[in-house]
Amino acid sequence: MTSGATYPTANGERFTLDVDMNADVPPYEDYQHTDHLDNFTVMEVVGKSRCHGMHLEGLTYPITPIGMHYLLIHYDVPEIDEKAYQLKVDGLVNNKLTLDMDNIRSRPKVTMPATMECCGNGRASQRWRLWAHVPWNHDAIGTAEWTGTPLRGVLEDAGLRDDAVEVLFTGRDKGIQGPPDGAEVQYFQRSLSVDYVMNSDNDVLLCYEINGQPLPPQHGFPLRLLVPGWLGATNVKWIDSIEATSTRLTERQMKWYSYAENDNDPNRIPCTFQQTRAMMIPPGIPDFLCRFRHLEETSAVELRGRAWAGGLRIEEVDVSIDGGKTWSPAKLDAPFGKWAWVGWSFIWKGVTPGQYTLRCRAKDERGNMSKDDDSVHDYYAMDITKPQYVDVNVYPKGTLAPLNKIPLPVQFPSL
Amino acid sequence: MTSGATYPTANGERFTLDVDMNADVPPYEDYQHTDHLDNFTVMEVVGKSRCHGMHLEGLTYPITPIGMHYLLIHYDVPEIDEKAYQLKVDGLVNNKLTLDMDNIRSRPKVTMPATMECCGNGRASQRWRLWAHVPWNHDAIGTAEWTGTPLRGVLEDAGLRDDAVEVLFTGRDKGIQGPPDGAEVQYFQRSLSVDYVMNSDNDVLLCYEINGQPLPPQHGFPLRLLVPGWLGATNVKWIDSIEATSTRLTERQMKWYSYAENDNDPNRIPCTFQQTRAMMIPPGIPDFLCRFRHLEETSAVELRGRAWAGGLRIEEVDVSIDGGKTWSPAKLDAPFGKWAWVGWSFIWKGVTPGQYTLRCRAKDERGNMSKDDDSVHDYYAMDITKPQYVDVNVYPKGTLAPLNKIPLPVQFPSL
Numbered sequence: 024m025t026s027g028a029t030y031p032t033a034n035g036e037r038f039t040l041d042v043d044m045n046a047d048v049p050p051y052e053d054y055q056h057t058d059h060l061d062n063f064t065v066m067e068v069v070g071k072s073r074c075h076g077m078h079l080e081g082l083t084y085p086i087t088p089i090g091m092h093y094l095l096i097h098y099d100v101p102e103i104d105e106k107a108y109q110l111k112v113d114g115l116v117n118n119k120l121t122l123d124m125d126n127i128r129s130r131p132k133v134t135m136p137a138t139m140e141c142c143g144n145g146r147a148s149q150r151w152r153l154w155a156h157v158p159w160n161h162d163a164i165g166t167a168e169w170t171g172t173p174l175r176g177v178l179e180d181a182g183l184r185d186d187a188v189e190v191l192f193t194g195r196d197k198g199i200q201g202p203p204d205g206a207e208v209q210y211f212q213r214s215l216s217v218d219y220v221m222n223s224d225n226d227v228l229l230c231y232e233i234n235g236q237p238l239p240p241q242h243g244f245p246l247r248l249l250v251p252g253w254l255g256a257t258n259v260k261w262i263d264s265i266e267a268t269s270t271r272l273t274e275r276q277m278k279w280y281s282y283a284e285n286d287n288d289p290n291r292i293p294c295t296f297q298q299t300r301a302m303m304i305p306p307g308i309p310d311f312l313c314r315f316r317h318l319e320e321t322s323a324v325e326l327r328g329r330a331w332a333g334g335l336r337i338e339e340v341d342v343s344i345d346g347g348k349t350w351s352p353a354k355l356d357a358p359f360g361k362w363a364w365v366g367w368s369f370i371w372k373g374v375t376p377g378q379y380t381l382r383c384r385a386k387d388e389r390g391n392m393s394k395d396d397d398s399v400h401d402y403y404a405m406d407i408t409k410p411q412y413v414d415v416n417v418y419p420k421g422t423l424a425p426l427n428k429i430p431l432p433v434q435f436p437s438l
Numbered sequence: 439m440t441s442g443a444t445y446p447t448a449n450g451e452r453f454t455l456d457v458d459m460n461a462d463v464p465p466y467e468d469y470q471h472t473d474h475l476d477n478f479t480v481m482e483v484v485g486k487s488r489c490h491g492m493h494l495e496g497l498t499y500p501i502t503p504i505g506m507h508y509l510l511i512h513y514d515v516p517e518i519d520e521k522a523y524q525l526k527v528d529g530l531v532n533n534k535l536t537l538d539m540d541n542i543r544s545r546p547k548v549t550m551p552a553t554m555e556c557c558g559n560g561r562a563s564q565r566w567r568l569w570a571h572v573p574w575n576h577d578a579i580g581t582a583e584w585t586g587t588p589l590r591g592v593l594e595d596a597g598l599r600d601d602a603v604e605v606l607f608t609g610r611d612k613g614i615q616g617p618p619d620g621a622e623v624q625y626f627q628r629s630l631s632v633d634y635v636m637n638s639d640n641d642v643l644l645c646y647e648i649n650g651q652p653l654p655p656q657h658g659f660p661l662r663l664l665v666p667g668w669l670g671a672t673n674v675k676w677i678d679s680i681e682a683t684s685t686r687l688t689e690r691q692m693k694w695y696s697y698a699e700n701d702n703d704p705n706r707i708p709c710t711f712q713q714t715r716a717m718m719i720p721p722g723i724p725d726f727l728c729r730f731r732h733l734e735e736t737s738a739v740e741l742r743g744r745a746w747a748g749g750l751r752i753e754e755v756d757v758s759i760d761g762g763k764t765w766s767p768a769k770l771d772a773p774f775g776k777w778a779w780v781g782w783s784f785i786w787k788g789v790t791p792g793q794y795t796l797r798c799r800a801k802d803e804r805g806n807m808s809k810d811d812d813s814v815h816d817y818y819a820m821d822i823t824k825p826q827y828v829d830v831n832v833y834p835k836g837t838l839a840p841l842n843k844i845p846l847p848v849q850f851p852s853l
Contacts, residue, residue: 068562069729072575075490080514088654090505098724099495147483160487199725199732199846206725206846208838239503309513310614310621314484317614423623431614431621
C-alpha cells in the first residue's frame with residue numbers, strides 16, 4: 024500500500040512522498056518471542072534506550088554522580104563548538120544581546136544543589152500509557168550541584184519592555200513531533216512567565232557546570248536553563264535563544280509536556296513544579312531475572328531514601344511494609360538546599376521470613392501527598408506520584424550465603 | 439496458588455516460603471494499553487532501566503563523555519569506602535597480597551583509549567531473545583580513556599605458582615541468578631587464563647580512572663578490571679579479590695555470558711573478544727514518535743561513524759543506502775589506539791527525495807565480517823553483529839524548515 028502522503032514545503036509547494044508507509048511495520052506474529060507477555064512497544068524500548076533512570080541505590084549520594092543522574096534526550100544531542108557559541112537575547116527587549124561563553128562566565132556565579140525529575144517519572148507503573156512515551160520506572164531523578172548565572176541579570180541587561188509577559192527558550196535540538204497526520208518540524212521550545220523568571224527567589228539560572236565540571240554534551244553543553252524545582256522538560260538544554268514575547272507559547276513542548284485529557288484538550292495545564300514524592304534505596308540484594316529484593320531475617324533494617332516536592336518543604340515521609348495497607352512515619356534528615364531532595368530513614372524492626380512489598384510516600388508543607396491512583400484522565404501519563412513498590416523476600420539466616428541455591432519462580436514486580 | 443517452594447539454607451536446614459508465587463503476575467489482559475503491539479516484557483523494560491546505551495550521535499567523539507558511555511549494571515552498584523578498600527590477591531600464589539588504593543596508585547601507571555561493548559549489543563534487533571535480558575539497540579558501546587596499573591605486575595609481585603592456570607575476579611556486586619528452580623546466591627565473577635593476563639601485549643589493567651577522573655560509582659569505583667578488546671562482562675567492576683586457581687570457572691557469569699544452544703549446553707563458549715562491527719551517526723533529524731531520520735535533498739551528505747573488532751585492525755567498512763542490497767566502501771581514518779574504534783566516513787552522493795535504509799558493516803584483518811543472520815542457536819542472544827539499520831526519509835529542499843508541517847504515519851524502525 025502506497026500512502027502518497029502529501030508534504031507541504033516551506034515555499035508553499037507540495038510534494039508527494041511515493042513510498043510504502045506501512046511496509047516496515049512487521050506483522051504482530053513476528054514478535055511472539057516470549058511466553059511472558061506484556062506489550063511494551065518497540066517505540067517504548069527505543070525511547071528508553073535514549074533516556075536512562077538513576078540507579079536507585081544512587082539515592083545514597085546527596086549529589087548524584089554524573090552518569091548516574093537521570094537523562095532524557097528528546098531529539099538528538101547537538102554538537103556545539105563552544106568558541107563559536109553565542110546566546111541570542113531578543114524579542115520585546117530594549118537592547119538585543121549576543122553573549123558568548125566568556126561573557127556568561129564573567130557574570131555573577133551561583134552554585135546550588137537542585138533535584139531534577141522527569142514529568143513522566145513512574146510512567147511504567149501505569150497500565151495506561153501513550154504508546155511511544157518513555158516507560159520510566161520510578162527512577163527518572165537525580166540531584167546535581169548546578170553552577171551558572173542568574174537569568175534575571177541577563178534579562179535586566181537586555182531591558183524587558185512593558186509588553187513582555189513571557190520568555191521563550193529555544194534549544195539547538197531539532198526534530199519532528201506531532202500527530203501522524205501533521206507533525207511539525209521544530210526546535211525544542213518552552214516558555215516561562217516574566218513574573219516567574221524576574222523573581223530572584225526563584226533562582227532561575229543559565230547553567231554551564233554540573234558537579235563542578237563543564238556540562239557534558241548530554242546535559243546541555245555549553246549552556247542550559249535550570250528552573251529549580253520544576254519538572255525536567257522546562258529546563259531547556261543547548262539554549263540557542265531567549266526571546267521576550269507578549270504571549271505564552273501554547274504549542275509544541277508546552278502542549279505535550281502538560282496535563283490533559285486528550286491531545287486537543289483546550290484546558291491543558293503545562294507541567295511546572297515537581298510533585299510530592301519519596302523514593303527508597305531498595306534494601307538487600309536483587310535477583311537478575313525479576314529484580315525482586317532479597318534479605319535475611321534480622322532484628323532491624325534501616326531503610327533510607329530521599330523525598331522532594333518542587334521546592335516545598337517536606338513535612339512527612341511515611342513507609343509501608345505491607346504494600347500500602349498501613350503506614351508509619353520516617354525520620355527526616357536536615358535539608359541541604361531549598362531545591363534539593365531531603366534524606367529520610369526508617370527502622371524496619373523484626374524482619375522475619377516472608378514476602379513483603381515496601382512503599383514510601385511524602386507529604387509537603389501544603390498537604391500535597393503522593394497518591395496511588397492511575398491518572399487515567401492524564402493523556403500523556405505525566406501526573407504520576409504513585410508511591411514506589413519494592414518487592415522483598417525475607418529468608419532465614421544463612422540463606423543468602425554465596426553459592427547457596429534457592430528457587431526463584433518467575434514473578435512480575437509490583438507496579 | 440501457594441507455591442510452598444522449599445529453600446535450602448547455608449546450614450543445611452530447609453525453609454518453606456509460604457507465599458503466593460503467582461499473585462504478582464498480572465493477567466495479560468491488563469496490559470492491553472496500545473494498538474501497536476510488540477511484546478517486550480516488563481522485565482526487559484526494567485532491565486533497560488538499569489542499563490543504558492550511548493546516544494549514537496556520540497560517535498562524533500573519539501572519547502565518549504562520561505554519562506554517554508554505555509552502562510550495564512548487572513546487580514546493584516555497591517557503595518565502597520575508598521579509604522577502607524583493600525584488594526585481596528590470593529589462591530595459588532607464593533605471597534598473598536592485600537593492596538590499598540595508595541599502593542595501587544603508586545604502581546606503574548598506564549593510560550589508553552579502549553572501546554567497550556556489551557555482549558548483547560544489538561539484541562533488540564533479534565526477534566528471538568531471552569525474555570529477561572536487556573533489549574539493547576545498537577548502542578551498547580563507548581570508548582574511554584582508561585587509567586590503571588598492569589595486572590601482570592600485581593600478579594608478578596604475588597608470585598603465581600606453576601599450577602595456577604586461571605585467574606578468578608570477584609566483584610563486590612552481589613545478587614541471585616540462575617534458573618527458577620534453583621537460582622544461586624553469588625558475587626559477580628569471571629575468570630581469565632594466566633597465559634592471557636601475563637602477556638603484556640594484552641594490556642590487561644586494574645583501572646581507577648576514566649577520562650582522567652576517578653571512576654564514578656557506576657563504572658566500578660574504586661577499582662575495576664579492563665580487558666581491552668573484550669566484551670563488557672569480562673571487565674569486572676568493584677573488584678574485591680583476585681584468586682589464582684587451577685581450573686577455569688565454568689559457572690555463573692562464565693556460563694551466562696557465553697555462546698550456547700541452550701542453558702545446559704556443555705559446548706558453550708564464554709564470550710571473549712568483541713566482534714567485528716561498524717556503527718554510524720544517524721544523519722538528519724529524528725522524529726519523536728518513530729525515531730526515523732529526516733533529511734532534505736542535497737548533492738551530498740557525509741555519513742560518519744566508527745568501527746571496531748576487539749583489537750584486530752579494521753580492514754574495510756562498507757555502507758549501504760538500499761537496506762543492504764548493495765554496499766560501497768567507506769574511507770577509514772587513522773587509528774588512534776590498538777584497542778580503540780577507528781573512525782570512518784562515506785560521501786552519500788545525490789541524495790534525492792524518497793525513503794532509504796542506511797546500513798554499515800565492517801571487515802577486520804582476518805576477514806571476519808558483520809553478519810546479517812539472527813543467531814537463533816544463540817540461547818542468550820549474545821552473538822549479534824547484524825549491521826545497524828538507519829531509516830531515512832529524504833524530502834525536497836525547504837521541507838524541514840522550522841514550523842513546517844509534514845505527515846508522519848506510524849512506522850516501526852527496521853530491526
